[in-house]
Amino acid sequence: MLSEQATPVIRATLPIVGSAMGDIAELFYRKLFDARPALLRDLFNRGNQANGEQRQALAGSIVAFAGMLLEQPGTRPDAMLARIAHKHASLGITSDQYKIVHHHLFAALADVLGDAVTDEVAEAWDEVYWLMANALIAVETRLYQEAGAPEGEVWRSMEITGRRQETADVVSFLLRPRDGRPAGAFRAGQYVSVRAELADGARQIRQYSLSAAPGRPDWRISVKRAHGATGPEGEVSTWLHEHAHPGDVLTVSVPFGDLVLPEGDGPLLLASAGIGNTPVLALLDHLVSTGADRRVVTVHADRTPADHAHRVEHLALARALPGARLHLWYESPGHDAPDAPDGQDGQAGQADLGGLDLPEDLTAYLCGPLPFMRAVRGDLLRRGIPAERIHYEVFGPDLWLGR
Numbered sequence: 001m002l003s004e005q006a007t008p009v010i011r012a013t014l015p016i017v018g019s020a021m022g023d024i025a026e027l028f029y030r031k032l033f034d035a036r037p038a039l040l041r042d043l044f045n046r047g048n049q050a051n052g053e054q055r056q057a058l059a060g061s062i063v064a065f066a067g068m069l070l071e072q073p074g075t076r077p078d079a080m081l082a083r084i085a086h087k088h089a090s091l092g093i094t095s096d097q098y099k100i101v102h103h104h105l106f107a108a109l110a111d112v113l114g115d116a117v118t119d120e121v122a123e124a125w126d127e128v129y130w131l132m133a134n135a136l137i138a139v140e141t142r143l144y145q146e147a148g149a150p151e152g153e154v155w156r157s158m159e160i161t162g163r164r165q166e167t168a169d170v171v172s173f174l175l176r177p178r179d180g181r182p183a184g185a186f187r188a189g190q191y192v193s194v195r196a197e198l199a200d201g202a203r204q205i206r207q208y209s210l211s212a213a214p215g216r217p218d219w220r221i222s223v224k225r226a227h228g229a230t231g232p233e234g235e236v237s238t239w240l241h242e243h244a245h246p247g248d249v250l251t252v253s254v255p256f257g258d259l260v261l262p263e264g265d266g267p268l269l270l271a272s273a274g275i276g277n278t279p280v281l282a283l284l285d286h287l288v289s290t291g292a293d294r295r296v297v298t299v300h301a302d303r304t305p306a307d308h309a310h311r312v313e314h315l316a317l318a319r320a321l322p323g324a325r326l327h328l329w330y331e332s333p334g335h336d337a338p339d340a341p342d343g344q345d346g347q348a349g350q351a352d353l354g355g356l357d358l359p360e361d362l363t364a365y366l367c368g369p370l371p372f373m374r375a376v377r378g379d380l381l382r383r384g385i386p387a388e389r390i391h392y393e394v395f396g397p398d399l400w401l402g403r
């Protein structure tokens with residue numbers, strides 16, 4: 001909770017700090033990387049720095065946290081903190097690094113807002129920062145303990161035991177610990193980070209959802225090559241497509257991620273688009289392998305059947321679940337669809353949940369590009385599904401955090 005002294009100061013300055021937070025975050029990253037260039041090279045995602053998404057996510061999350069301290073004192077934005085903490089843990093962030101971030105963030109705040117940052121204002125925002133930082137550190141500490149990893153020590157060497165071209169743009173990799181033991185446990189829906197050593201010596205990290213159920217000797221990830229329609233080719237996905245082959249060793253984190261199934265047998269909606277079906281495949285595979293008979297509506301949208309990664313498997317998993325129905329949409333459905341079982345050719349166009357019979361008490365899991373998730377979420381909210389039962393995974397910095 002914010003102190004009595006800080007509350008009115010945050011209330012008075014939230015509008016000005018909120019509207020300047022984008023500039024503050026931009027300057028913060030410049031200061032941070034000037035002082036510690038290795039952090040940009042080996043920890044932060046250079047693409048997200050170049051396209052500005054990470055600073056939006058950081059700014060949005062801090063402003064949302066401050067707003068919550070004012071409007072709902074005594075509650076915590078658990079979902080937002082979990083999302084950030086899982087991402088941090090998958091990168092091996094340590095508690096001592098919060099002092100470094102604090103130093104450069106507050107230097108940026110003072111530079112951008114100038115005289116408006118009196119001692120009183122700085123102290124009040126300091127309180128907000130440390131409330132948020134300590135909440136994150138507490139969740140990250142628990143995640144490291146649950147993973148059996150000392151703080152920040154999340155990296156393992158894993159050998160590529162299989163590689164398959166799934167579609168023109170998607171390759172899947174099977175991974176097993178280098179010592180040959182079976183890959184460890186995880187919860188369906190979670191992801192790992194992969195750290196790639198690139199040609200310029202940078203060690204860039206990206207996350208990949210585990211795309212098959214736990215309990216097998218190998219983990220599987222499925223990587224779509226990012227062609228970069230408006231920017232350069234994606235660094236790590238291109239590297240994996242071009243350089244990662246069976247027998248090679250990758251540096252992979254232990255699994256993290258909060259998009260996991262609730263206990264119980266309530267109905268589910270699993271909605272994905274494009275490469276966003278990777279966590280959904282793991283969830284379906286898990287439901288099949290545990291003999292679940294809960295009602296599952298699974299929805300997938302893609303450009304064409306040929307672009308639909310793991311299409312045959314996706315269809316087979318949905319058919320293997322007694323309580324499941326699968327609905328497919330393809331922008332160009334005619335394209336290469338001979339493998340579809342009867343009635344599973346897919347409809348033409350964008351996914352539209354309007355005509356589907358959905359249980360009112362469903363819990364929804366969404367994964368795909370933001371416009372797809374926005375449309376599906378909107379449909380669900382209009383049907384009266386409460387926001388807290390709509391979970392989602394964004395394959396990049398979560399720009400919804402500040403909503």
Ligand SMILES: Cc1cc2nc3c(=O)[nH]c(=O)nc-3n(C[C@H](O)[C@H](O)[C@H](O)COP(=O)(O)OP(=O)(O)OC[C@H]3O[C@@H](n4cnc5c(N)ncnc54)[C@H](O)[C@@H]3O)c2cc1C
Pocket residue numbers: 045046047048050051191206207208209210222223224225226227228229230231232233234235236237238257275278279393394395396397
């Ligand atoms: C939880 C989670 C799970 C994920 N699961 C999967 C998965 O299962 N499968 C999968 O394929 N992906 C997954 N992703 C996405 C993955 O982590 C990477 O983001 C993706 O592979 C692209 O990484 P990259 O290094 O190839 O591209 P990057 O180099 O990071 O580039 C990403 C985009 O930014 C643009 N960009 C880069 N630099 C600039 C610049 N200077 N100016 C303008 N634009 C620029 C690029 O053109 C590209 O479009 C997941 C992400 C998260 C967070």
Ligand code: HEM
Pocket residue numbers: 039043044045048049054057058061062083084087088091093094097098099101129132133136396397398399401
């Ligand atoms: C209170 C302090 C902090 C806040 C509010 C914060 C917030 C965030 C947010 C919102 C994200 C995006 C999460 C997502 O993917 O959706 C993120 C990612 C990240 N954070 Fe933090 N963070 C904090 C501290 C730190 C610290 C101390 C470090 C270590 C130097 C750090 C390093 C990172 C990195 C490397 C990423 C991933 C960046 C990327 O993939 O582009 N953060 N953080």
